[in-house]
Amino acid sequence: MKITILPNRVIIPEDHETLMEVLIRYQLPVQNICNGKGTCGKCKVRMTGYVSPPSDHDILHLNPLELQAGFRLACSVEPKDGMVIELHFVESQDRKVSALNKMKKTNLDPGVKKVYIQSSKPTLADERGDWDRVVEALCAVTGRSYDQTSLYILGKVPDILRAEKYALTATVSEDKILEIEAGDTSKRLYGVAVDVGTTSVAVALIDLNQGNIVKVVSTENEQTAYGADVISRITFAMESREGAMALRVAIRRTINHLLEELEVQTKVGMTEIFKMTMVGNTTMHHLFLGLDVSHLAVSPYVSVCNTPLEFSAMELGLEINPQARVLLLPNIGSFVGGDTIGAIVGTPEILDQGNHLLIDLGTNCELFLKTENTMMACSTAAGPAFEGAGIVHGMRAKQGAIEGVMITEEGVVCQVIGEQEPIGICGSGLIEAIDEMRKAGIINTQGKIVDPEKTPSLLPEQRKRIRSIERGREFILAYGADQGQDITLSQKDIGEFQLAKGAVCAGIKTLVEMAGITVSKLDSVTLSGTFATYLKAPNILNIGLVPDISEERIKTVGNAAHVGAILALLNQQELATAGELYRKISHVELGGSTTFSNYFMDSMYIERLS
Ligand code: FES
Incomplete structure (x- = not known):
């Protein structure tokens, strides 16, 4: 039996596999949020030619037009010989990472540089080897000695030397020569800072001569x-x-795809990239390196390694210059990784005098608390709701995502990224929608969508938008254009959101209590994460994402972890700061904490929380 994946890939199913299982086995991109249980509706594929009859899950998650057009859920499809499948995988997000442009200035000192040298020509009177000749010329310019080399470089010296009349450019880092190129290429020196999130991966290309973000x-x-x-x-x-290998390959492939994308968009060759810094939670860190993750999830929750690490790109299978330095920021504990260290480096004011809390919002939410006496960090499993996953019409913040919601007497006004017809809702839209629905009385403090027949206070337009579905009710945020799907928030979506925000709020209360202070003593609360840029303090407080403190103490920044990775790329001292920080921070495990469990139930209410 054979299945064609458009445009031209052929895959062969094994007995009893669903289409989803075959796609995963072949490492083809498909979203599998609910592990193939048929509940998330995200594994949409389009069948051309033979189209299998719709399953109950297909009917539940896909609208009639989609069903008619051949869309099905891959986890519901039983493979048949000759099937032709079109994959619908979102390849990139378009929202601007504006916080990156607001990052603090740092001195440009990446620890990697290019040096142009003119070497002498060999003669019978000067029979020094090619390599010795290069090293001597380089020492004369930089005043350093270079003891380390590699077969990779030695193998190319004769050709490079002679290609441009013995003029060449060496890329050096400390006492190591990373690369040699014919002629003068000293103007082209690049690095990348990588943020590996559980749901999203971002790569920033940086000009290491100028210190600016290229893309x-x-x-x-x-x-x-x-x-x-x-x-x-x-x-x-x-x-x-x-x-384990599939996960390692998947993350490396994601990064390599993004590097290829950068090359296409900027014309900067991947081999011109000589330094990479990387942040990610401890699980992402370990899976990327291919390390054993089995001890992370069981008590006493131990990582293989927390210290800062350095490898060459070649060792890691990354498609940048094979000799490029790849530096991973250190982890703090089993579920608090280099992304938290990056976020602290990216928001240095968090270390100022006073009590400061940093909340890095994502699928895995990390909390860092600095008081006058201690520095503590913990993680809390928020789940993917903030990143738009696990929500029926959830999506990441890209073109077509509802990012803001206002409920008025006339209806619902949605602010959509790209000012187009909405196709889903992202994290910031979700938070605003829930706050607005609560204020309008469409949901109560328990998060239940009210019965419109029994709630006379609702305005006619609001009542009209509440409808019953198989399990509970849903509220229509935007009617589908041209008979397309309505964008709704269901009772289940609100429940997912309550679990996420309950975990964050309970984590804050627990950490603050363990540090021996109270929430009122916090001088600042900073929310970071890509979508945090677009959050508004009143919404955050109204829905009880954070305990009630004065609005002016709440600050939202963008992807601070990524900013930290960029700063560490640009300046060796920032990297050294990251390397010192992780030893000073106590890791707190919330799993099994009764304090956390007690706070969790109370933190699920949609209201201002004390
Ligand atoms: S993976 Fe198919 S519906 Fe979730």
Whole structure:
């Protein structure tokens, strides 16, 4: 039996596999948020030619037009010989990473530089070897000695030397020569800062001569095909060696795709990239390196390694210059990784005098608290709701995503990225929608969508938008254009959101209590994460995402972890700061904490929380 994946890939199903399982086995991009249970509706593919009859899950998640057009859920499809499939995988997000442009200025000192040298020509009277000749010329210019080399460089010296009349450019880092190129290429020196999130991966290309950001690209982490959160990825990795390898390959492939995208968009060759810094939570860090994750998820929750690490790009299978330095920021503990260290480096005011809390919002939410006496960090499993996953019409913040919502007497006004027809809702839109629905009385403090027949206070337009579905009710945010699908928030979506925000709020209360202070003593609360840029303090407080403190103490920044990775790329001292920080921060484990469990139930209410 054979299946064609458009444009021209052929895959062969094994007995009893669903289409989703075959796609995953072939490492093809497909979203698998609910692990193939048919509940998330995200694994949409389009069948051309033979179209299988719609399953109950297809009918539940896809509208009649989609069904008619051949869309089906891959996890519901039983493979048949000759099937032709079109994949619908979102390749990049378009929202501007504006916070990156607002980052603090740092001195340009990346620890990698290019040196142009004119070497002498060999003669019978000067029979020094080619390599010796290059090293001597280089020492004369830089005043340093270069003891380390590699077969990669030695192999190319004779040709490079002679290509441009013994003029060449060496890329050096400390006492190591990373690359040699014929002629003068000293104007072209680049680095990349990579933020590996559980759901999204972002890569910033930086000109290391000028210190400016050339381009930022991001996309979904291909590992999402194996599970939505870190626990499901760890479980998958522990099931078999192949599973662990598939996750390692998926994340490296995601990064390499983004590097290729950068090359296409900027014309900067991948081999011109000589330094990479990387941040990510501990699970992403370990899976990227191919390290054992089995001890992360069981008590006493131990990582393989927390210290800062450095490898060459060649060792990691990254498609930048093979000799490029790849530096991973250190982890703090089992679920608090280099992304938190990056976020602290990216928001240095968090270390000022006083009590400061940093909340890095994502699928895995990390909290860092600095008081006059201590520095503590913990993580809380928010789940993917903030990143638009696990929500029926959820999506990442890209063109077509509802990012803001206002409920008025006349109806619902949606602010859509790209000012087009909405196709879904992203994290910031979700938070605003829930706050507005609560204020309008469409949901109560328990998060229940009210019965419109029994709620006379609702305005006619609001009542009209509440409808019953199989399980509970849903509220229509935007009617589908041209008979397309309505964008709604269902009771289940609100429940997912309550779990996420309850975990964050309970984590804050627990950490603050463990540090021996109260929430009222916090001088600042900073929310970071790509979508945090677009959050508004009143919404955050109204829905109880954070405990009630004065609005002016709440600050939202963008992807601070990525900013930290960029700063560490630009300046060696920032990297050294990251390397010192992780030793000073106490890691707190919330799993099994009764304080956390007690706070969690109370933190699910949609109201200002004390
Ligand atoms: S519905 Fe198919 S993976 Fe969730």
